[in-house]
Amino acid sequence: MSREVVSRRQKAFNVERRLVKMLSSNRENYVFRVPVSGVGENFPDVFLVNNVEDRVVAFEVKTTVNSKVKVKAHQVSKLFRFLEAFKKYKTREAVIAVWFSSEGKWVFRRVDGLFASDIVITSEDESDWKP
Template identity: 80%
Template sequence: MSREVVNRRHRAFNVERRLVKMLSANKENHVFRVPVSGVGENFPDVFLVNNIEDRIVAFEVKTTSNSKVKVKAYQISKLFRFLEAFKKYSRREAVLAVWFSSESKWVFKKVDTLLSEDIVVTCDEESTWVPNIRGR
């Protein structure tokens, strides 16, 4: 494995951990990092369960030093495949979580429907999903 690939995976791991820590600030949230990214599994990078809010959220997590990042359609579809197993929850949400390192900024983009095309997220966008990190 090249040094570049190792560095990229290390950065991705750190950003996923950062997201888990932020979301876990709300003690009602149960947040899990799934360390199988990139192996074709039907799991999100991170998922959150909040039984009080009757909610499950699946995240595709990206990090970039650029001003935009492309999320592939198959990465989005795996979020919906994962959520399909959790019909018990009235709120099932697929969210793209992008850390723009040059701006020190998160952009969260909720995806409401399964698309057959890639999605580009830019650092200038406003988030369409907001994490509840305070609890009740």
């Protein structure tokens, strides 16, 4: 495995940990990082369960030094496949979380099951989901 691949994976791991820490600051949240990301499994990068709010959230997490990032349709689809297992929860959300490292900024984009194409998120976008 090349150094570049290792470095990219380490950066992604660090950003996922940053998100877990932020989401865990609410003591009602149970937040998990799923370490099988990127191997084609039907798991999100991170997921959150809040039994008080009757809510589960699946996250696809991205990081970039650029001003935009593309999320492939299959990466969004896996969030919905994962959420199917949690039908008893009143609220089930799929969210793309992008860390724009050069700006030190998160953008959270809620997605619905209607997306069949890639999604582009820019650093200029406003978040439509709040942690």
